[in-house]
Amino acid sequence: MATAKKDARGGAAERRSARERLAAERAAAERRQRRRRILTWTASGVVAALVAGGVWAATSGGGSGKAKTTASGATGARDASAAATGLPPWPRPDDTADRARTEGLAVAPMEGTAQHFHTHLDILVDGKAVPVPANLGIAASGNAMSELHTHDTTGVLHIEAPTTGKHYTLRELFTEWNVRLGATGLGGLKPDGSRTLTAYVDGKKQAGDPATIELTPHREIALVYGPANAAVQAPSRYDFPDGE
Numbered sequence: 520m521a522t523a524k525k526d527a528r529g530g531a532a533e534r535r536s537a538r539e540r541l542a543a544e545r546a547a548a549e550r551r552q553r554r555r556r557i558l559t560w561t562a563s564g565v566v567a568a569l570v571a572g573g574v575w576a577a578t579s580g581g582g583s584g585k586a587k588t589t590a591s592g593a594t595g596a597r598d599a600s601a602a603a604t605g606l607p608p609w610p611r612p613d614d615t616a617d618r619a620r621t622e623g624l625a626v627a628p629m630e631g632t633a634q635h636f637h638t639h640l641d642i643l644v645d646g647k648a649v650p651v652p653a654n655l656g657i658a659a660s661g662n663a664m665s666e667l668h669t670h671d672t673t674g675v676l677h678i679e680a681p682t683t684g685k686h687y688t689l690r691e692l693f694t695e696w697n698v699r700l701g702a703t704g705l706g707g708l709k710p711d712g713s714r715t716l717t718a719y720v721d722g723k724k725q726a727g728d729p730a731t732i733e734l735t736p737h738r739e740i741a742l743v744y745g746p747a748n749a750a751v752q753a754p755s756r757y758d759f760p761d762g763e
Contacts, residue, residue: 605707607644611652612697619656619665622691626658626665631681636736638676639757640692643743644708650674656695667691667734675763676734689740690730700742702728708744715747722755 612618616626625631642649656668666680667687678687693700703709710716718729719741725732732740741753 607642607649607706607708609649609652609696609698609706611655613659615655615695615697616658616663616665618697619667619691619695622694624656624665624667624691624695625681626656626663627681628663630664630677630679631666632679634678634680634683634685636678637759637763638678638734638736638738638740639759640674640676640689641739641741641754641757642674642705643741643745643753645745646749651676652696655692665695667695674757675759678734687734688730689732689734692734693730700730705729705742705744710744713747714745716742716744717751717753718742719751719753719755722753724753 620626640651642651650672651669651674653669653671656665658664666678668677668679669675670677676692689700698706700706705716708714708716716729718725718732720732721739722741729742734740737757737759739754739757743751743753745751
């Protein structure tokens with residue numbers, strides 16, 4: 520009888536040991552599976568981050584190439600289909616939203632909310648104001664807009680961006696407008712010995728390429744083209760409506 524009890528206890532111990540080994544093997548297998556899943560998720564996250572980074576670089580104009588300055592656009596002298604852009608007034612192009620994409624600007628169905636401010640632009644040619652068209656940067660269909668755009672002809676430039684930290688210049692606006700802007704002229708207007716193109720920021724004369732002037736909150740920018748010896752009173756401020 521004692522021997523039978525001893526054998527029974529031994530058998531029970533062996534069964535417990537077998538169950539414990541099986542449980543340990545299962546736990547080890549589960550740990551290995553969890554590690555594989557974690558490695559898979561991590562690798563996927565890295566790939567996604569790299570892809571997203573590539574997409575961002577492609578759409579934001581990032582890269583190691585030399586930065587552009589002069590705004591690309593028609594002058595009327597070389598592009599027969601855009602002859603109307605040679606001399607003001609310059610119309611809004613139908614592909615204005617597509618042109619915004621070429622500058623790395625975000626184009627989406629809704630305005631961005633991460634950054635929102637306004638700049639004002641005046642253009643004076645021979646003392647007469649040239650209107651900045653409404654809906655620059657906004658698709659002809661009305662279902663997409665650039666983070667840099669206009670809504671009316673007041674010259675107020677809207678920056679409503681999905682991200683922060685970006686910088687915006689006149690180059691991007693004039694590329695959306697399909698009007699060439701640079702040190703060599705504005706559209707088909709070229710400075711020469713008797714006529715000049717001068718840029719002002721908050722009433723102060725600026726040197727260099729006007730296309731590089733940065734758009735910042737409540738900045739007043741003026742582009743003035745006319746006789747070299749003409750007296751110029753460039754606007755120094757713009758009265759933005761409350762809330763803008």
